Amino acid sequence: MTARITRHTGAACVAALALGVGLTGLTAIPAAAVTVSEPIADGLVTPLGLAVGSDGTFYVAEAFASTLTAIDRGGNRSTVDTPAGSTAGVDALGRGTLVYTVTGFPETEDEPPPTFLHRITPAGKPRVLASPSAHEEEQNPDSVNTYGFTDLDQECLDQIPPFVPPPYPGIVESNPYSVAITPGGWVIADAAANTIITVRPNGRMATLAVLPPVPQAITAEIAAGFGLPDCAVGESYYGEPVPTDVEVGPDGHYYVSTLPGAPELPGSGAVWRVNSRSGDLTKIADGFTSAVDLAVAADGTIYVAELGVTDFSTGGATGGRISTITPAGVNVLVEVNEPGALEISRDGTLYATVDVLSETGGRLVEVTP
Helix, strand or coil, X not given: CCCCCCCCCCCHHHHCCEEECCCCCCEECCHHHCEECCCCEEEECCEEEEEECCCCCEEEEEHHHCEEEEECCCCCEEEEECCCCECCCEECCCCCCEEEEEECCCCCCCCCCCEEEEXXXXXXXXXXXXXXXXHHHHHCHHHHCEEECCCCCHHHHCCCCCCCCCCEECCCCCCEEEEEEECCEEEEEECCCCEEEEECXXXXXXXXXXCCCEEEECCHHHHHHHCCCHHHCCCEEEECEEEEEEEECCCCCEEEEEEECCCCCXXXXXXXXXXXXXXXXXXXXXXXXXXXXXXXXXXXXXXXXXXXXXXXXXXXXXXXXXEEEECCEEEEEEEECCCCEEEECCCCCEEEEECCCCCCCEEEEEEEC
C-alpha cells in the first residue's frame, strides 16, 4: 500500500490519523499513578472540543454532529446550539462568556468554507463575533511560508509521484479549530490558515503569529511507504504547521499545540509559547504524535493529548496518550484511546474526551494524576 501526501483541508486534517512508523522519545509514568474515571457522559459524536464553565458545566463541541452540548455534573445534557457547520473550538467562563468556532459549508466546491466565531449571549442566543475566513481571504498571512519538498533539484522533483503537491505557498483556507478567552477578547488557533489570530470585542481581527513549516526527514522506510524516489531519502518535506489548540498560560502568554498537515510522521508534533504581546514564538517541546489539544495548569504543567497514529507498514493503529511537559521534561502521563480534548477546571481537575473517533461515541472522563 502506498500512502498519500496531500495538503490539509478543513477539520479533516485534524481528525484524520497520522501516517507513520511508531512512537518514540517519551518516558512512561507508572499506570498505577494515574486513574481515569468512569464516563461522566458517553455516546458523544466526535467530541473534539471541551470547556468547563465557572459553575462546573461542561461544554462539548461534537464536531461532526454540528452540535454544541452542555453537560452538568450529573451527566445530564442539553443542546446549546446546532450551527450550520462543524464546531470544534469552545471556551467558557460563566454565563454570557461562552464562545465557540464554526466551520460552515462553502457555496460551491471551488470555494473555501466560511468560518465564524460565535458567542452565546446571557439571553442564550447565538451571536456572530467575527469571521476568521474573511481575515484569511483578506490577508492570507502564511503566504510567506513555502511547503513541500523545497530543497530537491528539478531532476528529483520530476520523479515525485503526482499525488505529492509541488512546493507551494500558504493558500487561502480557514479552520478555527480552537479558541480561548483572553482579558482583551479572544485568541484563535486557525488550523488551516496556520496562524494565531486575536479578536477584539468589536470584532476586529489581527494576525499575532504565523507558525513555521515543519521539516520532516524522509528515511528509506518512509520513502518506500509513500512511493518516493531514492533521491528524496535524506531530504525533508516541509509540512504545514497545523495549530490544533491555544490556551492562556498562568504567565499570560499563549500555548499552542501543532501537528504537520502532511505527511504527519510520528514525533513531528510540538508545543509552542506565543508571546501574547509581540507574537514571538518559542518551541517548548516536540516529539509528539498527533498533538490535537492541550491544557495548562496553574503550576505551569502542560498536558498534551496525542490522538494516535496509523502505522502504514501494517495498516494497524497504535493508541493515543496524554503526555505532560514539566521542568523535568516530557513524559507519558497515561495511555488512553483517541484523546481529543483536554481541559482543567477552576479547582485544578483535569478532564478529557477519549474514544473521539469511535463508532460507538466518545466519552468525557476525569483524569487524576
